[in-house]
Amino acid sequence: MMTQFFFALTNPEAEPLLKLEVLSHFPSFKLSYSRPGFLTFKGDSSGQFNPLMARLSGKCLGKFQLDELKYKKAWVWKRDEKFTIPSELAALSDQSLFKVGETVTLIMMVGLNEYWVGEYQLQSHHFQTPGEVSSIEVRSVPSRAYYKIAEAHEAFDLPFEEDEIVLELGSAPGGASLFLLDQELNVLGVDPAEMDPVIRNNIRFKHLKRPFETLRSDDFRNGVDWIISDINLPPTVVLKEVERLLTFLKPKGLVLTLKLNQEKHLNSLKYTVKNFESWGFENVRLKYLPSHRQEIALIVQHS
Ligand SMILES: C[S@@+](CC[C@H](N)C(=O)[O-])C[C@H]1O[C@@H](n2cnc3c(N)ncnc32)[C@H](O)[C@@H]1O
CATH class of the missing domain: 3.30.2130.30 (VC0802-like)
Incomplete structure (x- = not known):
């Protein structure tokens, strides 16, 4: 060599x-x-x-x-x-x-x-x-999460379709929700914290003001098309809950921002990819986006 x-x-x-x-x-x-x-x-x-x-x-x-x-x-x-x-x-x-x-x-x-x-x-x-370098225009937004989802959308050409339902875990204050609402999607935001009034007052937004651990199948009469998460909890906790949600929700894709504040979380990413593949998702990718800090996007789709 x-x-x-x-x-x-x-x-x-x-x-x-x-x-x-x-x-x-x-x-x-x-x-x-x-x-x-x-x-x-x-x-x-x-x-x-x-x-x-x-x-x-x-x-x-x-x-x-x-x-x-x-x-x-x-x-x-x-x-x-x-x-x-x-x-x-x-x-x-x-x-x-x-x-x-x-x-x-x-x-x-x-x-x-x-x-x-x-x-x-x-x-x-x-x-x-x-x-x-990101080509997403800088604007006044409730949080940096706006850029994370906008960049993931651009990098992977995510096939969001008008009126689809997005379950957003850890949605406050509402940066990612703002981007999703701008795409004419309906957002079900789960977070015990307050949403920005601009998001709260949007008729396409519904707030479940409680921890995501409390979500049950009857919270989702119309199902969900996407699951998005930017929760500030260790990936192990988030992924365990996402696995539980996938027992009763059948989204076409997920975009999860995984916080990597410890080396062990970085090392476990390859197992995370394998897990999603074993649950039937054919397209599982990881990408460090321009607006990321110590985190990475996991983009999961059915191909
Ligand atoms: C980085 S912020 C999310 C930013 C948000 N996605 C946005 O677009 O503005 C992390 C959020 O996770 C929420 N969070 C933490 N633990 C949670 C839990 N168990 N269930 C739901 N949300 C939680 C926090 O309240 C906080 O608002």
Whole structure:
């Protein structure tokens, strides 16, 4: 096997988990150069380098001077909002189109006058923006959960249909509900906490103001089409309750934000995927989204 360098971009909150994940899944890998949000590893790998806790990852071709960056097509990402990308690179990035399946050349502006180049294969669930930066417009919303569900919707092209019923576990104050209501969905929000008045007063929203552990089959006369969760409880607790709900609810899909504040929760993700597959869901995927901190989205669908 050949020794190569690999890069990973992630959010600062996820870096410790990303390092643990890479070093435990690729025993030959060593952490190499890194700056907040940009990490490189050196190691032997003939397979794919796709750590779950990375927003984006791929082969690292090294560090280059600005005048060495002679690409016909490349996207340019900057590590810090405050950096100004040189105009010739900004123009190159704006003019570069990559199709799904193509290899993207990514110029990473890691510092002022510090450029690294990486390569990765563009997947359909990638944001079609340099460095997987979210293309969701920033607006005034009750909570960050708005962006999490909006990004999952965009990345996986979730087939929400008008008038479907979404059961939202842990719905307060209502960021995710706002996005779902904007899609003309009906939301059944479960949370002992108060909802934002904008959500509470929407006729498509119904609040079950109690813990999700109290939900019973007769709370759902019309069934549900989707289950969404962003509850701030350990994944073990959430998944146990979701398993119980699936004994009497038959949604076509679930989008669960799993909080990964301990290493053991990261390690158990592969078993979680297997469990959903064994319950008959053919399409079970995990994705670290641009608005995530120490968490990951589990997207479960019937194909
Ligand atoms: C991160 S917030 C959810 C944000 C929300 N999805 C939104 O879009 O604004 C976590 C929520 O989980 C709720 N929660 C915690 N334990 C719960 C339980 N056992 N049953 C229902 N909700 C719970 C909390 O009250 C809190 O509002």
